[in-house]
Amino acid sequence: MTVDVRIAVGLAITVIGLGFVAWRALFLFRLVTSGQPAPGRFADIGAQVKAEIMDVFGQRKLLKRPGPGLAHFFTFWGFIVLTLTIIEAYGDLFDVTFSLTTWPGLGFIEDFFAVAVLVAIISFAAIRIRQNPARRERRSRFYGSHTRAAWYTLAMIFGVIATLLIYRGAQVVTGDFPYGKSWWAFASRSLGAAFTGMGHGAALNLETAMILGQILVIWAFFVFVLNSKHMHIFVSEPNVLFSRRPKALGPLATTPDLDPEKMTEDTVFGTGLIGHLTWKQRLDLISCTECGRCQDQCPAWATDKPLSPKLVIMDLREHMFESASELLAGQPLLPKPNEVPVAVGAAVSDGSSGATASDGAAEPVALKPLVPNVIAEDVLWSCTTCGACVEQCPVDIEHVDTIVDMRRYQVLIEARFPSEANLMLRNVENRGDPWGLGSSQRTAWLDGLDFEIPVVDSTIPDDVEYLFWVGCAGALDERARRTTQAIARLLKQAGVSFAVLGPKESCTGDPARRLGNEYLFQTQAQQNIETLQSANVKKIVASCPHCFNSIAREYPALGGNFEVYHHTQLLEKLLTAGSLRPQARIEQKITYHDPCYLGRHNEVYDEPRGVLNHVPGVQLEEMHRCRNRGFCCGAGGSRMWLEENIGSRINVNRTDEALATGADVISTACPYCLIMLDDATKSRQAEGSVSENIKVMDVAQVLEQSLAGVGARGGSPAPTAEETKGAGGLAGSEGLAAPDPASPPEPGAS
Ligand code: SF4
Ligand code: SF4
Structure with missing residues (x-):
């Protein structure tokens, strides 16, 4: 093939490929940018650039699964490095002796990444073949994914690397290889050695065919990728850059203006x-x-x-x-x-x-x-x-x-x-809590204490540091109320001054917001912000992660700015400062369940574990799914108030995992998790498959036992219902986990 024909064929492929790519890229660009506005996408450029470096260039999340993560890492970096070889292929189209440099180091880097990508795609293929029978199973993470396109992509990447290495090997024979006789470009040199029997003319033809082959397969790859799910190769980088920072959890993305x-x-x-x-x-x-x-x-x-x-x-x-x-x-x-x-x-x-x-x-x-x-x-x-x-x-x-x-x-x-949610929403709107018990019951838990806690009347007293935000479950559910009382006693013992809002506290609106009722959330939020501001509250300690998330992360968008702590954060601080000194040994195996709205949504993982680690004798046993991979208890997203009649129960799934650790105590730091895990533990105990001694407790309750000197050795450390009867008993022994299903409100009622 003459040089002119080679150039003409190469440029023809390029023009056609570029035309398809430009047409598709323009279509995708118009499709994306014609979407509705997305506020705040440029709010924290520093954090966005950092995430781009860590997650895109560092492949941080992918490397959490080392096998496929490493394969992806080398494929990603291979594509970046091998861009240089595409420039070289175009140079060779015009002059087969073209080179960016004759520095052997570049030859090594290019060959290293070419081989690394080859190994990576072979391992991708092996993973796919191994998982192929399972991917039709629901348990496979590839269930429902388009698998054929992945094979085409792997084949094309193989084509890019194969044509690259073959034309470089042929160049070794023709003498056009730019990196001299050194073996730094080890893969090209090895292929060149294999081609030595080939005459100069045949090697030249092979070189030309492979240069054109590489240009063809690269454009075919670009066109295919932009028309398949593999377009992520080009669009995931801006997607990471424009994602919410620090991450798209905690507060929701938008707080609509409901004026x-x-x-x-x-x-x-x-x-x-x-x-x-x-x-x-x-x-x-x-x-x-x-x-x-x-x-x-x-x-x-x-x-x-x-x-x-x-x-x-x-x-x-x-x-x-x-x-x-x-x-x-x-x-x-x-x-x-x-x-x-x-x-x-x-x-x-x-x-x-x-x-x-x-x-x-x-x-x-x-x-x-x-x-x-x-x-x-x-x-x-x-x-x-x-x-x-x-x-x-x-x-x-x-x-x-x-x-x-x-x-x-x-x-x-x-x-x-879902109609079951109607009662919860109506209760929040009319009574200020999801169960509809009303403000008069919010101080019932105080009756179980042998000391006074100031209830804010107009403004919080000057000598009181914290407002203890009790939350609806913490004030009204019998089981959660025991945690509330334990926290109050611990704060008192540590010398922390605090007060409560009592009847003035109302639902934060979290269950309404997660269900989609933004109007009710904002009504509740504005009312609470007004109450807190008029009471001159500056610092808040909340025992419920949902309240914590709403007040700390969502109220600022509506004008409520307070310094908010979760109770585990404050307790850990008090323990570290020596204001609380656990004494009695609690010789028990304890596992800790991460509440989603404390852990993943707010990244509070260490403090609850820190509280448990301060208790002498406690053996902390992690579940397989813990910290940022923790498994939900099933109550979030307002699911606490919805029927769970499809599949198996989420709380039972999680509790079984906790029980499998052999723990004597399943601990947590959220009243909803406590209720869900306790229900599941009781149902397993009722079946007779689990010891009656296993307890579900908040970490504050575990800590309080050690401070109160109620040490335990494999027995039951938790206060019994009788021991805590003074707490009120409003809700009856089974607590208040769900609204009365016997009298659902009429559809359409408001
Ligand atoms: S949304 Fe898509 S890219 Fe993200 S984890 Fe799920 S399957 Fe993977
Ligand atoms: S329940 Fe499933 S879809 Fe919903 S937030 Fe959790 S992981 Fe995502």
Whole structure:
């Protein structure tokens, strides 16, 4: 082949490939950027750049699974380094002796990464072959992923590396190899040695064919990747860069402005149509690698519910591409009238304004309502908002925000949600707590104490440092109340001055917000902020991680700024300072369950363990799924108030794991976790499979035993119901885990 023909063929491939790539890239760019605004995506550039360095260039999350992580690490860096060889291939198209440099070190680096990528793709293939039979099983993280495209991609990467090494080997024979006779470029030299029997002419033809072959396979790869799920190769980098920092957990992404003055008839709350997604949410969809790490950790999926965070993202992505022409039309959006589901739930608050998009100047575009057409209702309501998916995702997809956005639309626009939640929402709205017991019961737990705690009347006394935010469960549930009393006694013993709001405390609104009722959340939040500000409260200690998360992380967006601690943080500080001195040995094996809203959402992992480690004799035994891989108790995301009638029970799954450690005590630091784990332990005890002596306790209760000198040796350390009867007993011996199912409110009641 003459030089002119070689150049003509190479440039023709390039022009055609570039045309396809540019057309597709422009389409993807327009599709993403035509999404709704995503506020705050440039709020912390330093943290965003740091995450890009750690998660993209350092492959931090992927390396948590060392095998596939290392293979991915070398593939990623191989692509970056081997960009140099693409430049060299284009140079060789015009002049076969072209080189960026003759420095042998570059030859070594290029050969090293070429071989590393080869080894990586062989290991990817081995993993896929090994897992192939299992990937059809629900337990496989690849269940539901597109597997064929992965094989095509591996084949093309192999093609890129094979053509590269062969043309460099042929160059060794023709004398065009730029890195001299040294063996630094070991792989190219080895192939060159294998080709030595080949004549100069044959080697030249092979060199030309492989240069053109490499250019062809590279463009074919680019075109294929941009048209498959492997487009993550190019879009996951900006997705990580624009993700919420420090991570998309804790507060929700948006706090909608519910000011009636600012609402128009086009105002839409949440996500009901694919067109309501923000540009970042659209970028999330095309960034998914279908790796299934999220699915693997999801408690709903693990207990045979229909929710898989991976499948949610994949289904939304498929629907987005199906609806691309409508989305790019740039017109007002409306649900397709014949597909709008009939509401079966109940609007609970005045915030259900029923606002929908209306006729604009342009003709509205009709789109399928997402729920139930794309995302089934059981999928949407199965989520506990535990955040395991967000924590695991290597490309920082923000599943929880998207799921709650879809819930917001269902609740506020469609008035459609599981009927069991109606009573809880009504109780919060009318009585200030999910159980509807009312403010008069909020101080009942004080009766079990032998000392006085100031109840704030107008303002917190000057000599009182902390406001103890008790929380609804901590004040009203019998089991959680024991923790509240233990914390109060510990603070008193440590000499900490604190007061409570008593009847002035009201639900933070967390259960309403996670269910999607943003209006009720903001009403509760504003009322509480007003109460706290008028009482001149500066420092708060909260015993419930959900209250802690709301007040510390979500109230600032509504003007409430307070210094908030979880009780384990304060207790650990007091222990370290010597203000609390545990004495009695608690010779027991204790396992600790990380509450999702304390651990993953707020990264408080060490302090609760620190409290337990201060207790002499305690043997802390970790569960397999712990810390940021902790498994939800099943109560988050307002699931505490919903029936769990699909699959197995999440709290039983978690409790079985805790029991498998052989622990005498299952400890935690959240009243909801305490109730869920205690229920599951009792059900196992009722079956006779578990010792009656095993207890579920808050870490504060464990600590208090040691301080009170109630040491234990393999027996029952926890206060019994009789011992704590003075606490009130309002809720009866079984606590207040659920609303009365016998009298559900009428659908549509408000
Ligand atoms: S937040 Fe938890 S329950 Fe919800 S999809 Fe993610 S992993 Fe599953
Ligand atoms: S959402 Fe993230 S973790 Fe889940 S499959 Fe996609 S890339 Fe993997």
